[in-house]
Amino acid sequence: xxxxxxxxxxxxxxxxxxxxxxxxxxxxxxxxxxxxxxxxxxxxxxxxxxxxxxxxxxxxxxxxxxxxxxxxxxxxxxxxxxxxxxxxxxxxxxxxxxxxxxxxxxxxxxxxxxxxxxxxxxxxxxxxxxxxxxxxxxxxxxxxxxxxxxxxxxxxxxxxxxxxxxxxxxxxxxxxxxxxxxxxxxxxxxxxxxxxxxxxxxxxxxxxxxxxxxxxxxxxxxxxxxxxxxxxxxxxxxxxxxxxxxxxxxxxxxxxxxxxxxxxxxxxxxxxxxxxxxxxxxxxxxxxxxxxxxxxxxxxxxxxxxxxxxxxxxxxxxxxxxxxxxxxxxxxxxxxxxxxxxxxxxxxxxxxxxxxxxxxxxxxxxxxxxxxxxxxxxxxxxxxxxxxxxxxxxxxxxxxxxxxxxx
DNA sequence: AACGTTTGCAACCGCCAAACA
DNA sequence: TTGTTTGGCGGTTGCAAACGT
Numbered sequence: 001x002x003x004x005x006x007x008x009x010x011x012x013x014x015x016x017x018x019x020x021x022x023x024x025x026x027x028x029x030x031x032x033x034x035x036x037x038x039x040x041x042x043x044x045x046x047x048x049x050x051x052x053x054x055x056x057x058x059x060x061x062x063x064x065x066x067x068x069x070x071x072x073x074x075x076x077x078x079x080x081x082x083x084x085x086x087x088x089x090x091x092x093x094x095x096x097x098x099x100x101x102x103x104x105x106x107x108x109x110x111x112x113x114x115x116x117x118x119x120x121x122x123x124x125x126x127x128x129x130x131x132x133x134x135x136x137x138x139x140x141x142x143x144x145x146x147x148x149x150x151x152x153x154x155x156x157x158x159x160x161x162x163x164x165x166x167x168x169x170x171x172x173x174x175x176x177x178x179x180x181x182x183x184x185x186x187x188x189x190x191x192x193x194x195x196x197x198x199x200x201x202x203x204x205x206x207x208x209x210x211x212x213x214x215x216x217x218x219x220x221x222x223x224x225x226x227x228x229x230x231x232x233x234x235x236x237x238x239x240x241x242x243x244x245x246x247x248x249x250x251x252x253x254x255x256x257x258x259x260x261x262x263x264x265x266x267x268x269x270x271x272x273x274x275x276x277x278x279x280x281x282x283x284x285x286x287x288x289x290x291x292x293x294x295x296x297x298x299x300x301x302x303x304x305x306x307x308x309x310x311x312x313x314x315x316x317x318x319x320x321x322x323x324x325x326x327x328x329x330x331x332x333x334x335x336x337x338x339x340x341x342x343x344x345x346x347x348x349x350x351x352x353x354x355x356x357x358x359x360x361x362x363x364x365x366x367x368x369x370x371x372x373x374x375x376x377x378x379x380x381x382x383x384x385x386x387x388x389x390x391x392x393x394x395x396x397x398x399x400x401x402x403x404x405x406x407x
Numbered sequence: 408a409a410c411g412t413t414t415g416c417a418a419c420c421g422c423c424a425a426a427c428a
Numbered sequence: 429t430t431g432t433t434t435g436g437c438g439g440t441t442g443c444a445a446a447c448g449t
Contacts, residue, residue: 016417016443038434054435055418090437102417105438110415 013047017056021046025053026061059102066098070107078104079112080392083126 013021028044034057035043037050046053059065070078074096081092089101089108096104113123120128 014419036434051420051435052418058436059417087438101437106416109439 011047012041012049012052014052017060021048022056022061025056029057029061055102059100062100064098065100067103070099070111074099075112076392078108079116079126082108082112082123 024044024046028040034040034054037054040050040053041048077095078092081095085091089105093099093101093104116123
């Protein structure tokens, strides 16, 4: 049966909190911890339901909350993480420790989503919405788009693997260091990791992009010898066999590629995602079928990723393999990634930017206004910007340290 | 100045999954 | 094993402030 509403009792107050209520809640939690939220209101003398108290505490009263405008760097992080994780605000919030998921969600909905849309980027998929005007060849367009999706999917899977691993790691560290909870006397027990979407265990997932790829081509082409290519990949859609059928580009995963999200990172191996125009081949092998689990988190530190992208329209290889630049808050990468991304981000927006006291970022607005943004530029600019956009997302993954709260 | 519209944000709602009895 | 409780999450709403006409 379904549960009864938590606020079914009559007489419970709803709506905005008064300063007096805030004071009561704050005083009670500081003294006793929140304990059972359901029981808290009565003990604290509040005519509120426990759920309302919890929300008020976590979203507003908690002492470790940073309020005010988001700085550019925070915006970047949100966008990048959203590209990787979607609307998993709590997971995103773990990467912005002083921001609440609710605040991030609001900021996304009111600011960032619109800004991306302005840039011609679908805020849901983080894919360009204006491909149609850039290519007269629909298949070419699709291939390029799928290439982006492949990068995205790879990065996302990697991030999720890290996410789970880190949550477990944190769980262990919390057990060893319960003082971390001193602010919240009765916070969730140390052995309770942050709530995160679990990454499926067992056979690694096949890249969704490969399924999409299959779907895109299976209508017109008979897939040859593809049914067994997935190996232990749990129903992985085979890609092998597409060879030569794509007019412009292909997915070509080295055997290391699937390991990026599942195995084999630890030996400083280079993970390679390669998109080679002209010939289609690919695999979605699950390799050993082992999802990386706890105990090998150190593996990520030595990860050395190289992403090659080659298509009919683009031919570039970029690498983010500098382990010395894996700072917690500052995504790094080849060249001045932050500036490039920021320029890209801001070029479509003339809105207010804020100085970030926390990270010391000055206003990045510069003189980029009026450029019309990435989507408005000529095709080559558009592609370059789009490439940078995805590059930045990949860099975020690559640059996030293993001790990041996110990864 | 008055009115209508848009924006930003706090709070609520319903669902889900883990914990518990 | 099953049903219930609880906490957490993401989506949505309501309202006040800001803005435009």
